[in-house]
Amino acid sequence: MLRRLPQLVRRALALAWHADRTATLLVLLCQLLSGIFGAIALYATTGTLRALLLPGPVGGHLRHAAPSLAVLTTATALRAVLAIAVTSLSTRVGPRINREADLALIAAGCAAELRAYDEPSYAEQWEAADRGAATTPDLLSNAQDVIASAVSLVAAAGVLATLHPWLLPFLLLGSVPAGVAAVRTARIHYLAGLTTNEERVALRIYRWFLIDKGRADQVRSDQVTPFMLGKYRQAETRIAEVTERAGRQAARVSLLAALGTGAGTALIWGVLLYLVASGRIGLAAAGSATFALRTAGSGVQGMVGNGARLYRMGLYLDDYFRFLDEAGGHRIRRGSVLPGAPAVLEVTGLCHSYPGEQQEPALRDIDLTLRQNEVVAVIGQNGSGKSTLLKLLAGLYLPQTGRISWDGVPVEQLDAEGMWTRVARVPQEFARWPLSAAENIHLGHLTEELMTEVVRAAEHTGFDEVVGRLRSGWRTLLAQGWLGGAELSGGGWQRAAVARAFYRSTLNPGLLILDEPTSDLDPRAEHRILHALRGFAPGRITLLVTHNIANAALADRVIVLDQGRIVQSGSWQELAEQPTGLFRELLDLQRDRAIPGQRPAAA
Numbered sequence: 001m002l003r004r005l006p007q008l009v010r011r012a013l014a015l016a017w018h019a020d021r022t023a024t025l026l027v028l029l030c031q032l033l034s035g036i037f038g039a040i041a042l043y044a045t046t047g048t049l050r051a052l053l054l055p056g057p058v059g060g061h062l063r064h065a066a067p068s069l070a071v072l073t074t075a076t077a078l079r080a081v082l083a084i085a086v087t088s089l090s091t092r093v094g095p096r097i098n099r100e101a102d103l104a105l106i107a108a109g110c111a112a113e114l115r116a117y118d119e120p121s122y123a124e125q126w127e128a129a130d131r132g133a134a135t136t137p138d139l140l141s142n143a144q145d146v147i148a149s150a151v152s153l154v155a156a157a158g159v160l161a162t163l164h165p166w167l168l169p170f171l172l173l174g175s176v177p178a179g180v181a182a183v184r185t186a187r188i189h190y191l192a193g194l195t196t197n198e199e200r201v202a203l204r205i206y207r208w209f210l211i212d213k214g215r216a217d218q219v220r221s222d223q224v225t226p227f228m229l230g231k232y233r234q235a236e237t238r239i240a241e242v243t244e245r246a247g248r249q250a251a252r253v254s255l256l257a258a259l260g261t262g263a264g265t266a267l268i269w270g271v272l273l274y275l276v277a278s279g280r281i282g283l284a285a286a287g288s289a290t291f292a293l294r295t296a297g298s299g300v301q302g303m304v305g306n307g308a309r310l311y312r313m314g315l316y317l318d319d320y321f322r323f324l325d326e327a328g329g330h331r332i333r334r335g336s337v338l339p340g341a342p343a344v345l346e347v348t349g350l351c352h353s354y355p356g357e358q359q360e361p362a363l364r365d366i367d368l369t370l371r372q373n374e375v376v377a378v379i380g381q382n383g384s385g386k387s388t389l390l391k392l393l394a395g396l397y398l399p400q401t402g403r404i405s406w407d408g409v410p411v412e413q414l415d416a417e418g419m420w421t422r423v424a425r426v427p428q429e430f431a432r433w434p435l436s437a438a439e440n441i442h443l444g445h446l447t448e449e450l451m452t453e454v455v456r457a458a459e460h461t462g463f464d465e466v467v468g469r470l471r472s473g474w475r476t477l478l479a480q481g482w483l484g485g486a487e488l489s490g491g492g493w494q495r496a497a498v499a500r501a502f503y504r505s506t507l508n509p510g511l512l513i514l515d516e517p518t519s520d521l522d523p524r525a526e527h528r529i530l531h532a533l534r535g536f537a538p539g540r541i542t543l544l545v546t547h548n549i550a551n552a553a554l555a556d557r558v559i560v561l562d563q564g565r566i567v568q569s570g571s572w573q574e575l576a577e578q579p580t581g582l583f584r585e586l587l588d589l590q591r592d593r594a595i596p597g598q599r600p601a602a603a
């Protein structure tokens with residue numbers, strides 16, 4: 001703990017410095033002055049006691065003691081004022097540190113590779129880092145308590161050392177058990193927290209599922225509350241069990257430490273008695289030593305108690321800082337090549353497997369060349385790897401084996417942000433941002449002139465009609481319920497999502513990727529979007545995933561995926577004319593809407 005304390009104090013101060021320089025400087029100054037006044041008060045106490053315990057008449061003693069007494073009173077009063085100033089400054093800095101820490105944590109989370117979310121350990125690391133960030137408001141006050149205790153300990157130790165050199169080592173020896181116990185219990189509680197991270201993640205997820213508006217209807221109609229609350233309770237019970245076990249362990253350690261501390265205290269008082277009895281120190285010095293011992297004792301206690309608390313915070317903070325540096329080992333670290341709109345996108349020998357329970361790879365041996373101005377439709381059965389392929393093409397995952405290159409440059413060498421500037425996507429599960437209608441399209445990428453582009457993108461998808469029906473038009477907040485505003489229909493949201501992609505693609509043409517963009521749309525809206533899609537094709541590479549085989553006819557080329565492999569590729573017509581093959585089978589199944597047992601209508 002002693003080894004780590006300076007580093008922890010330094011980190012605490014660095015965070016505080018970043019959050020509020022003036023207040024941090026003032027806190028440090030007050031702390032320093034408080035320490036100096038503390039030492040002065042202690043020496044003045046020794047002087048006062050010496051003067052009072054001199055042989056002779058009491059009146060003369062008081063006169064002798066008066067100057068020391070005046071110094072003692074002034075120093076003590078000033079210390080009290082400084083303590084109030086420190087407390088008030090700390091309450092100002094604490095929340096600021098917390099805010100900075102929180103923002104840094106969120107930014108670090110957003111800077112992780114997408115694959116992080118496929119690893120269960122990532123959620124646990126996030127949980128631990130989040131707990132680290134939550135400790136930050138108390139960090140400065142704790143660090144300054146440690147400094148204050150250390151200052152008063154040093155002052156008292158100085159007095160003791162001048163009174164008799166034996167007193168100091170015995171004082172330190174007596175504080176060893178408390179120090180060891182404090183560190184042990186801090187670790188016990190920290191480890192208990194660490195082993196229950198999985199349950200804490202589960203609690204957060206269950207909670208969100210049960211209270212979030214998005215599933216509120218299903219929570220009710222599916223009557224899932226008792227079942228999910230049972231699971232919630234199970235996770236909570238496990239956390240409580242581990243915490244209670246840790247509490248019992250810590251109590252045992254503290255009991256042993258209390259015995260050790262008792263023995264240590266007896267030892268030091270024994271030493272003091274021996275020194276007085278053997279005439280090694282006088283009665284006045286013994287009086288001063290008693291006072292200094294009490295001050296030193298509380299200094300040690302403060303050091304150990306606050307130090308242990310800081311040490312425990314430090315364990316959480318380690319998790320926090322590690323996450324900031326590494327984003328759970330998944331920090332985005334790619335090349336620096338800034339790409340333009342790719343003329344050719346080449347995929348060779350691409351394979352992708354997800355961690356976890358999947359037995360088969362999601363993609364295998366994919367070879368594909370995509371050219372600018374081309375519209376390519378990707379079709380296949382559920383789970384055949386369509387969305388995974390699109391995510392890889394968008395650079396959201398990097399190839400595990402094989403290669404994807406943009407105009408000959410492997411994606412690993414491209415600057416990630418620069419690459420995503422060139423990607424416009426409608427994912428299968430698109431975001432319904434709690435923002436205004438206009439913000440839902442531009443997502444912050446807007447200048448005044450560009451508002452016309454926002455409107456134009458909306459016109460391509462029919463989102464302009466949706467906006468026209470909102471009382472505050474483009475300014476309407478699309479988050480009814482917890483933020484007020486309006487709620488859209490499923491199709492309304494999908495029109496917004498497609499308009500968002502069209503707008504992004506207008507700003508920076510490159511790759512336009514649409515994963516089932518019309519699944520929630522009525523035929524008229526669907527027709528409008530597919531028509532617009534063709535208009536967007538020049539200057540871009542367009543990829544469309546669809547389960548509606550008829551819609552794939554608008555593409556220049558269709559590729560068919562089956563169990564992660566490309567099994568067919570060609571124009572819609574070519575594939576439709578093949579008498580066998582998955583494409584033909586899916587097409588026939590989609591056309592076959594005869595209900596068994598029902599006779600076809602008479603001609």
Ligand SMILES: Nc1ncnc2c1ncn2[C@@H]1O[C@H](COP(=O)(O)OP(=O)(O)OP(=O)(O)O)[C@@H](O)[C@H]1O
Pocket residue numbers: 118354355356358362380381382383384385386387388389428
């Ligand atoms: N994040 C993930 N973690 C683990 N496995 C995943 C993940 N995403 C997809 N998979 C698995 O990868 C395989 C391919 O999934 P993918 O979503 O690419 O298929 P798809 O063809 O788009 O399916 P659908 O038509 O149902 O949307 C599936 O077996 C799926 O279970």
